[in-house]
Amino acid sequence: MTAMDQAIDHAYVEEHGLVDSYLADRLGEHEREAFEAHYFDCPACVEQLEAASGLREGMLQAAAEDSVRRRVGLLVAIARLSRWRRLALACLLVLLVAVPIGWLAARNRGLERQLAAATGARRGSPRAASVEAQAEAPRQAAAGDRLRLEQELARERQARAEAERDTVRPQVNLAITVLAAVRGGEQAGRMPVNRITLSPGVDSVVLAMELASVDYPSYHATLRGPGGQEVWQAGGLRPDVRDALVVLLPSRLLPPGVYRLVLEGVPAGGRRRAVAEYAFQVVRG
Amino acid sequence: MTETADLVCRIVSGDPAAEAELVARFSRPVSFLLRRLARDEAAVDDLYQDTFRQVIEKVRAGELRDADRLPGFVCGMARNLFLGAVRRRGRRRRWQGDSEAAEAAPDPAPGQLAGLLARERAAIVRRVLAELKNERDREILARFYIADEDKEEICRDLALSDLHFNRVLFRARQRYRQLFEQWQGAAGTPPRRPGAERQENG
Numbered sequence: 001m002t003a004m005d006q007a008i009d010h011a012y013v014e015e016h017g018l019v020d021s022y023l024a025d026r027l028g029e030h031e032r033e034a035f036e037a038h039y040f041d042c043p044a045c046v047e048q049l050e051a052a053s054g055l056r057e058g059m060l061q062a063a064a065e066d067s068v069r070r071r072v073g074l075l076v077a078i079a080r081l082s083r084w085r086r087l088a089l090a091c092l093l094v095l096l097v098a099v100p101i102g103w104l105a106a107r108n109r110g111l112e113r114q115l116a117a118a119t120g121a122r123r124g125s126p127r128a129a130s131v132e133a134q135a136e137a138p139r140q141a142a143a144g145d146r147l148r149l150e151q152e153l154a155r156e157r158q159a160r161a162e163a164e165r166d167t168v169r170p171q172v173n174l175a176i177t178v179l180a181a182v183r184g185g186e187q188a189g190r191m192p193v194n195r196i197t198l199s200p201g202v203d204s205v206v207l208a209m210e211l212a213s214v215d216y217p218s219y220h221a222t223l224r225g226p227g228g229q230e231v232w233q234a235g236g237l238r239p240d241v242r243d244a245l246v247v248l249l250p251s252r253l254l255p256p257g258v259y260r261l262v263l264e265g266v267p268a269g270g271r272r273r274a275v276a277e278y279a280f281q282v283v284r285g
Numbered sequence: 286m287t288e289t290a291d292l293v294c295r296i297v298s299g300d301p302a303a304e305a306e307l308v309a310r311f312s313r314p315v316s317f318l319l320r321r322l323a324r325d326e327a328a329v330d331d332l333y334q335d336t337f338r339q340v341i342e343k344v345r346a347g348e349l350r351d352a353d354r355l356p357g358f359v360c361g362m363a364r365n366l367f368l369g370a371v372r373r374r375g376r377r378r379r380w381q382g383d384s385e386a387a388e389a390a391p392d393p394a395p396g397q398l399a400g401l402l403a404r405e406r407a408a409i410v411r412r413v414l415a416e417l418k419n420e421r422d423r424e425i426l427a428r429f430y431i432a433d434e435d436k437e438e439i440c441r442d443l444a445l446s447d448l449h450f451n452r453v454l455f456r457a458r459q460r461y462r463q464l465f466e467q468w469q470g471a472a473g474t475p476p477r478r479p480g481a482e483r484q485e486n487g
Contacts (some may be wrong), residue, residue, distance in 0.1 A: 024433060135470075
C-alpha cells in the first residue's frame with residue numbers, strides 16, 4: 001500500500017526517508033500532499049524537517065563560503081607578494097604559455113619544409129609524369145559524369161518543386177458528382193445515367209459513391225477507360241460519416257468517353273469481393 | 286471524540302482558548318511550509334497571518350466537515366494562499382509593466398537577520414562536520430546535501446548499508462539541532478515565528 005492510498009503514519013515516514021525526499025523535492029504530488037498532511041500533525045516530523053533543512057542549508061552555505069574563501073585566498077596570496085616576486089610570477093605564467101606555443105610553431109614549420117621537398121622531388125621524376133597522364137583520363141571522364149548527374153539532379157529538383165507547388169495549391173473549379181450504381185438488370189450497351197461534364201478550367205473531379213451498407217473495413221476501387229484499360233486504381237478507401245466513399249481525380253485522366261468504376265470490399269486478411277459498379281460518361285462542356 | 290475533533294468543536298462553539306490552541310499547535314508546520322515555499326520573510330509573515338485568520342473563520346463557520354482532517358485543511362489553506370499570492374503578483378506585473386513591477390518587487394537580497402542566520406548555520410555545520418569521526422561520514426553528508434546525489438548511489442559507491450547511511454544522517458541532524466538550540470539560547474533569541482511582532486502588538 002502506498003502513501004497515496006491512505007494517510008501515512010510516522011513509521012512509513014521513517015522507513016521511506018520521506019523527510020529528506022521531501023526536502024530534495026523528490027516526492028510525487030500525491031505523496032507530498034500526504035506527507036504534508038502528516039507532518040502538520042506530527043511534532044517529531046516537524047523537528048526532523050527543521051533540523052534536516054537547517055543542516056542542508058548550512059552545508060550549502062559553508063560550501064559557498066569555502067569556495068569564496070579559496071578564491072579570495074589566492075588573490076590575497078598574490079597581493080602579499082613583493083613587486084619583484086609578482087613580476088617573476090607573471091613572467092613564469094607567460095613562459096608556461098609561450099614555450100609550448102613556440103615549440104609547436106617550430107615543429108609545424110619543419111613539417112611544412114619536409115612536405116615541400118617531397119612534392120618537388122615527385123614532380124621531377126618521369127615515372128610520376130606518366131602516372132599523372134594515366135590518371136588524367138579517368139579524372140576527366142568522372143568530371144563529365146559528375147556534370148551530367150548534377151544537371152539531372154537540378155531538373156529533378158525543379159520537377160519536384162513544381163509538383164509540390166501543385167499539391168499545396170488550393171483546388172478550385174471542382175466537378176462533384178454523386179455516382180449511382182449500375183443495377184443488375186441494366187443492359188450492357190446502354191449509355192450510363194451518370195454524366196460528368198468537364199468545362200474548360202476544371203482541374204479535378206470529385207466522385208462520391210454512397211454505400212448501401214458498410215460491410216468492410218476498407219475498399220478498393222478500379223477505374224477502367226473506354227477501351228477497358230485501367231486508368232487508375234487505389235486501395236485503403238474508407239467510408240466517411242455519411243457512408244460514402246469520396247475520391248478526387250485530376251480531370252486530365254478523364255478524356256471524353258464511358259468509364260466503369262469497380263468497387264470491391266476488402267475484408268481483414270481476406271480476398272477482395274465485388275461490392276458495386278458505377279458507370280459514367282465524361283463529356284467536354 | 287478525538288483531540289482534534291474536540292478542538293474543532295470548541296472553536297465552533299466560540300471558545301477563544303481553542304483558537305489560541307489551534308495557532309500554537311500548527312504554528313511550526315505552517316511556518317516551516319511557508320518559509321519553504323515563499324522564502325521572502327515579509328511574504329511569509331503575511332501568509333502566516335492570513336492562513337490562521339482564514340482557517341479560524343472557516344472552522345467557526347462550520348465549513349470543515351470532517352474535523353479529523355484539520356491538519357490537512359490547515360496545510361491546504363497555507364499552500365493555496367501562497368499560490369494565490371504568486372498568481373496575484375504575476376497579474377500585477379503584467380498590468381503594471383516592467384518598470385513599475387521592478388519598483389514594486391521586493392529586494393531579492395537576504396535581509397541582515399537572514400544573512401546572520403545563514404552564517405550561523407554554516408558555523409554550526411562546520412562544528413558538526415569537525416565532530417564526525419571519519420572522513421567517509423563527512424563525504425556522505427557532502428554528497429547528499431551539497432551534490433544532491435541519490436542515497437542509493439552514495440551507498441553503492443561507498444559500499445554502505447542503508448542503516449549506516451541513515452545513522453550518519455540522523456546523528457548529524459541531532460547534533461546540528463543541539464548546537465543550533467545552544468546558539469539560540471546563548472544569543473537570547475527564541476525561535477522566531479512569523480507574525481510574532483504583530484501578535485505581540487495586538
